[in-house]
Amino acid sequence: MTTATSDAAPRQKLRDDDPEANLRLNPVKVAIGILGMVVIAWALGNMFLAFGYYPEKFGSKLVIGVLAVIGGVGGAAALFYFLNMFVEGLPRRLSEGFIPYAFVLPGLALVTLMLIYPTFQTVNYSFANSDSTAYIGFANYRTIFADNAFWTSIGNNVLWLLIVPAIVVALGVVVAVLADKLSATGEKVAKSLIFLPMAISFVGASAIWGLIYAYNNPGQSQTGLLNAIVVGLGGQPQTWLAISTAKLNSILLMVILIWLQVGFGMVLLSSAIKGVPEDTIEAARIDGASELQIFWKVIVPQIRGTVITVFVTVFILVLKVFDIVYVTTNGSYGSDVIANLFFNKLFAASEAGQATAIVVVLLVAVIPLIWFQIKHFKDEEAG
């Protein structure tokens, strides 16, 4: 109601000047708008082509970078300015309905170009041969389903999914609860230290942990921290990442991801735990609950939303896990995962058809999860 009335006032004013000014088509505005958009698009297109084809003309890469930022941001602004002029030039009834779409359209077009089109193309290629020149039906799927490496990867991925998100959430909660009990400074220091690995890239972290798991022959001094400890305690050095018994190597790789992600879980869960009203905890204490009961029956239900958010976010991250396996074992010793298998099929074996088929399987597997996440977010919004 209030917005309607406040909107009505300026409109009334416009009509005072020229009662029908914005009801009719304004050809000048429409023309300038279209012309402006075309010119901007043309200019931007040429600019970026020039960056690509004649980089030497610009002197240094820095100049290109600065120009690209100015041209990109300014160009987008100018494009929207002319788009707006064009829409405003349209008859009133048309422009009012059209405005939201006009502004969403460029973004939507980019999403389509960068996400939706590749998705369909990938599905398309999964039915084609190794260099995507001819369709071969379901042959790729038959090949990968008959391949042991594929099932090992699927099995490993499932194991990663079962272990990593759960442990990240559990450790995140434990760290958050314990940090909460420290002094203010202690909490800051502890949280910073635990959060720090978040800033390390997957490749960097894998290299670091590669050193921890490193193996030297018995008798030599051990580079690897783990083997150094084992030898120090009188044991034999082990080739840790080659031990597939009980999936030990996969689990050791998971440790890397857990180390990277616990900080993320901790930060979110810690703020959620701090958001639990203190008096509900006191009420539970008076109601006779033990500290453990308070944790499970009062705190956890109140941070359930955050737990799910952290879990699903890490879950999706784990589905995409690639770098860690690629850097450490590159999938050998039965530690392969789907993303790494895909990479090797595509770039090492040049099997584009099988590679795309593998990711299509992954895509199909992820859909229910994304659906669940969207539904959860909607429930959170509504609730």
Place this chain on the structure above:
Amino acid sequence: MATVTFDNATRQYPGNPVPSVDKLNIEIEDGEFLVFVGPSGCGKSTSLRMLAGLEEVNAGRILIGDRDVTNLSPKDRDVAMVFQNYALYPHMTVADNMGFALKIAGVDKGEIRKRVEEAAKILDLSPYLDRKPKALSGGQRQRVAMGRAIVRSPQVFLMDEPLSNLDAKLRVQTRTQIASLQRRLGVTTVYVTHDQVEAMTMGDRVAVLKDGILMQCDSPRRMYDHPQNVFVAGFIGSPAMNLMEASVTDGGVNLGGHTVPVERDALKSAGKNVTLGVRPEDLELSDDGSGIPVTVDVVEELGADAYIYGSTEQKLLASTGETGGPVPFIARVDGRRPPEKGTVIHLKPKSGHVHVFNADSGERIGD
């Protein structure tokens, strides 16, 4: 049901030089409704939380019945508490909220349901048992918090400003409901409020605290008629009691040239000056020009009565010749013939209704 005893109970927060609750001594009888009242920071909530077990007791003891609970955890004290913000568990239904303590105690499900339903009936909550707290109004949430306490049939109810989040009308209604409910259940209750009207209307006895020290603990009537010190005199009663410095003369106290008769024995212990207190309703207009001259600033007409807010410029400390500044003065007069704004009236205290306090210690002198 049980008595509650604070025996020199003291709470001092680390890093704080003075105790927040200092040697509190109160004996609360079985079934009594005791109200802690005082300005914010006086230690009333801390005292309650010490009794609940949410706050450590640094010195002294707290007993429930004959049991020393000083070092027991809250769950072993058999007390139920109603919090200011109700502290309902947001993820549980009303029924689950009320039955939580019983569930923790391992009471059988049917029994829990029965007791929850009984409490819900008493509190008019039966239609809401399956709702979550956020789907309830403020008043309903307050009743759920009450219900959670009732269901447990504890030895002591603790209530920490349970009405302060309700609107004025509901607060008055609920005030009566809580008081009558407490009489009916007969459970010893300790209630904290900053509102002295609440304290006076609800409590069997009222304990006034200031800076962690118990000022007085008495029945509302006694508290009103016999404030033990200047603080209680000024805190209890609305509008507040008029308090002013006055000099001791022969046979009484000189107040602006008017001698207020006070027993000679009582004045023996006082020095040259005392603090005199008169309640607004204990003043009457004098016709002969004697008494305290008061310039009327504001007249509040309440129908039956009218309150006069004025000030007096009188030389209050005649003995030293010191002149006090303008002293605010409140008096209740007949609502049908209130004086005009701006006029000067003369007011005399009714005899026997003057409170005399030691000017230095603030303690009451005489009866």
